[in-house]
Amino acid sequence: MREISTLSQQLERLSNYVFIFVKEDGYMSYKNYPMVSRVVFGRGSFNQLEDILQSKRLNVKAPFIFLVDDVFKGNSWLTSRIPLAYHDKVLYISAEEEPKTSQVDELVEQIILGHKDHPSGIIGIGGGTILDLAKAVSIMLTNEGETRNYQGWDLVKNPAIYHVGIPTISGTGSEVSRTTVLTGPNKKLGINSDYTPFDQVILDPELTNGVPKNQWFYTGMDCYIHCIESLNGTYLNAFSKSYGEKAYDLCKAIFVDKKLSKKETQDELMMASWHGGMSIAYSQVGVAHAMSYGLSYLLGTKHGIGNCIVFDHLDEFYPEGVALFKKMKDIHNISLPKGICANLTDEDFDTMIDVALGLEPLWENAIGKNWKNIITRAKLKNLYQKM
Amino acid sequence: MREISTLSQQLERLSNYVFIFVKEDGYMSYKNYPMVSRVVFGRGSFNQLEDILQSKRLNVKAPFIFLVDDVFKGNSWLTSRIPLAYHDKVLYISAEEEPKTSQVDELVEQIILGHKDHPSGIIGIGGGTILDLAKAVSIMLTNEGETRNYQGWDLVKNPAIYHVGIPTISGTGSEVSRTTVLTGPNKKLGINSDYTPFDQVILDPELTNGVPKNQWFYTGMDCYIHCIESLNGTYLNAFSKSYGEKAYDLCKAIFVDKKLSKKETQDELMMASWHGGMSIAYSQVGVAHAMSYGLSYLLGTKHGIGNCIVFDHLDEFYPEGVALFKKMKDIHNISLPKGICANLTDEDFDTMIDVALGLEPLWENAIGKNWKNIITRAKLKNLYQKM
Numbered sequence: 001m002r003e004i005s006t007l008s009q010q011l012e013r014l015s016n017y018v019f020i021f022v023k024e025d026g027y028m029s030y031k032n033y034p035m036v037s038r039v040v041f042g043r044g045s046f047n048q049l050e051d052i053l054q055s056k057r058l059n060v061k062a063p064f065i066f067l068v069d070d071v072f073k074g075n076s077w078l079t080s081r082i083p084l085a086y087h088d089k090v091l092y093i094s095a096e097e098e099p100k101t102s103q104v105d106e107l108v109e110q111i112i113l114g115h116k117d118h119p120s121g122i123i124g125i126g127g128g129t130i131l132d133l134a135k136a137v138s139i140m141l142t143n144e145g146e147t148r149n150y151q152g153w154d155l156v157k158n159p160a161i162y163h164v165g166i167p168t169i170s171g172t173g174s175e176v177s178r179t180t181v182l183t184g185p186n187k188k189l190g191i192n193s194d195y196t197p198f199d200q201v202i203l204d205p206e207l208t209n210g211v212p213k214n215q216w217f218y219t220g221m222d223c224y225i226h227c228i229e230s231l232n233g234t235y236l237n238a239f240s241k242s243y244g245e246k247a248y249d250l251c252k253a254i255f256v257d258k259k260l261s262k263k264e265t266q267d268e269l270m271m272a273s274w275h276g277g278m279s280i281a282y283s284q285v286g287v288a289h290a291m292s293y294g295l296s297y298l299l300g301t302k303h304g305i306g307n308c309i310v311f312d313h314l315d316e317f318y319p320e321g322v323a324l325f326k327k328m329k330d331i332h333n334i335s336l337p338k339g340i341c342a343n344l345t346d347e348d349f350d351t352m353i354d355v356a357l358g359l360e361p362l363w364e365n366a367i368g369k370n371w372k373n374i375i376t377r378a379k380l381k382n383l384y385q386k387m
Numbered sequence: 388m389r390e391i392s393t394l395s396q397q398l399e400r401l402s403n404y405v406f407i408f409v410k411e412d413g414y415m416s417y418k419n420y421p422m423v424s425r426v427v428f429g430r431g432s433f434n435q436l437e438d439i440l441q442s443k444r445l446n447v448k449a450p451f452i453f454l455v456d457d458v459f460k461g462n463s464w465l466t467s468r469i470p471l472a473y474h475d476k477v478l479y480i481s482a483e484e485e486p487k488t489s490q491v492d493e494l495v496e497q498i499i500l501g502h503k504d505h506p507s508g509i510i511g512i513g514g515g516t517i518l519d520l521a522k523a524v525s526i527m528l529t530n531e532g533e534t535r536n537y538q539g540w541d542l543v544k545n546p547a548i549y550h551v552g553i554p555t556i557s558g559t560g561s562e563v564s565r566t567t568v569l570t571g572p573n574k575k576l577g578i579n580s581d582y583t584p585f586d587q588v589i590l591d592p593e594l595t596n597g598v599p600k601n602q603w604f605y606t607g608m609d610c611y612i613h614c615i616e617s618l619n620g621t622y623l624n625a626f627s628k629s630y631g632e633k634a635y636d637l638c639k640a641i642f643v644d645k646k647l648s649k650k651e652t653q654d655e656l657m658m659a660s661w662h663g664g665m666s667i668a669y670s671q672v673g674v675a676h677a678m679s680y681g682l683s684y685l686l687g688t689k690h691g692i693g694n695c696i697v698f699d700h701l702d703e704f705y706p707e708g709v710a711l712f713k714k715m716k717d718i719h720n721i722s723l724p725k726g727i728c729a730n731l732t733d734e735d736f737d738t739m740i741d742v743a744l745g746l747e748p749l750w751e752n753a754i755g756k757n758w759k760n761i762i763t764r765a766k767l768k769n770l771y772q773k774m
């Protein structure tokens with residue numbers, strides 16, 4: 001919870017927000033969240049991108065930069081609809097690895113050196129990796145120094161340039177969140193700021209047509225785990241709860257009940273991702289995310305599958321959530337990798353534990369204010385050893 | 388659905404929106420909805436009003452005008468927390484009757500004559516009646532002529548002045564909608580416009596403490612009926628559906644399952660109203676609202692109870708929704724007035740039917756494009772006669 005003394009300034013500065021107030025020990029404290037202010041939803045709505053960008057072009061020398069998942073390279077169904085003009089540029093980016101602070105620095109340098117003017121905007125087209133890169137690049141184009149210096153909470157000083165998020169896989173919640181999670185030299189941690197959220201989001205379920213099944217499951221589970229962590233967290237409030245419950249119900253309908261058509265499944269999972277993202281925006285994630293950041297930092301494990309690997313062992317913290325997760329794994333014949341920590345050294349474990357324990361708000365949400373009494377290094381090591 | 392040709396202009400003009408795109412017969416059509424851009428939620432968050440208004444004061448001569456439900460007159464728990472300064476004014480307003488266009492005209496005249504400068508803002512504190520008046524007054528302070536001329540869709544030319552909505556009863560969805568429903572000399576119809584939604588909403592469930600039980604039920608049912616009409620409408624889309632389903636589930640937990648504490652019930656009903664309002668914002672209401680506008684226009688029936696009286700007879704259109712409604716009535720020992728149309732003349736019925744049939748988008752949503760073949764004057768008369 002941030003200090004209440006700066007409320008008036010914050011209220012004035014932000015044009016779109018939800019503030020959640022909570023009474024604690026007689027005092028009011030609050031959390032504020034900027035909202036994505038412009039959303040377009042619907043099958044085929046990707047075709048509106050040209051209209052949307054039209055009024056946002058600063059001048060003919062200021063290009064739009066499209067960061068596009070390289071799985072779409074050569075896929076003219078999508079790429080032919082990217083509206084290019086003047087000096088606009090498509091940069092294809094691999095999402096094989098989790099996004100890095102150094103990668104953001106390189107992209108920013110490439111964009112600045114390659115164009116006379118600052119871009120009119122950054123458009124991310126892809127999954128959580130591409131969307132997080134788009135958010136980070138748009139921030140770093142207007143903020144000095146290295147990206148690693150902005151990992152944390154509210155360290156960004158200047159508004160980002162105009163940025164648009166277009167998810168092509170559902171579940172990460174990156175389209176709605178106020179963070180962009182990056183692996184830096186010292187830690188895996190998001191740039192959490194009021195300037196992080198997209199100015200515009202296009203939710204076109206058709207774009208998720210080609211997602212491979214395993215990835216569909218892992219990324220969908222990212223949403224499911226968001227709900228479990230939010231709904232079982234100490235930060236929970238009625239606002240967050242209603243979004244989390246809805247996303248949870250949608251996940252159940254999609255991954256357990258399986259009564260929906262393919263199109264309905266795509267539509268509903270995109271909405272689940274949205275609502276799940278809204279839920280954690282107004283509360284916080286928990287144990288699975290904290291520990292999965294450790295895995296990802298050390299081993300480069302992708303976020304979706306990393307969450308699944310961790311969550312599978314968290315029945316102590318989320319008994320019902322984990323039981324239903326195991327059921328969903330069975331229904332969809334998903335077998336998770338095993339023994340990924342088998343050959344790690346004590347130093348490796350220490351590294352992962354350091355990254356995980358650094359995410360204090362996540363632990364406080366999951367366990368409560370006294371979390372340091374409960375979450376010991378030994379306990380985390382024991383859990384990691386099972387994975 | 389509005390014409391797609393104006394999309395670029397609309398996209399540029401609105402700073403907060405959701406656009407829902409739908410493919411029909413191979414063509415894309417869309418609906419756009421401005422969003423409430425600033426929301427504060429939490430028990431006791433009404434105390435933040437002073438901070439919120441601080442930066443919005445134009446100058447010391449430009450007052451904030453507080454439209455307050457007169458049930459709060461003398462209730463210092465609430466009134467002492469209304470932050471008055473300079474020439475700010477509280478106008479207590481009765482919500483006994485549905486809001487009228489003439490009432491808006493009078494309020495606007497009173498405000499203009501009573502102050503040298505245009506107000507800094509209008510703050511509505513009350514139920515749907517007060518909130519709708521606050522929205523309408525804020526529009527009419529910047530738009531010429533009489534309020535009646537703006538009843539309809541997208542007739543407002545100039546942005547409204549800054550306006551804040553603070554609900555003290557939950558269910559109407561007025562806090563989130565792009566309409567303000569008014570009874571005019573010729574019709575009961577909303578001012579539907581992009582300028583109608585509040586600039587700021589404060590959702591403080593504590594403010595609903597003193598609501599009498601019957602009114603609590605009727606207004607809660609307004610929300611429930613929003614969900615049924617939205618979820619069973621032809622305008623339904625995945626966006627609207629997810630909000631409608633959530634509000635429906637919350638209504639069931641509140642009015643059927645009854646396992647929540649008093650505080651939880653207040654919190655959850657305020658969220659239900661929000662989600663229910665979001666659902667109809669992205670789709671439309673239906674038969675109950677259309678017919679209840681008729682009742683209200685002729686007999687002055689308040690919106691909440693009017694919806695209930697109508698909905699009780701709509702099992703032909705909403706069989707499951709009406710069955711559950713009857714169950715909720717039983718659980719809460721609610722007995723609705725009967726025979727309110729018993730002594731009406733043929734002319735009276737014609738008047739109600741004219742008002743109801745005038746609401747074309749509601750019928751199209753409820754029945755489909757061919758609704759005129761199904762909804763005859765005789766059918767509506769027959770239904771009204773049962774009430």
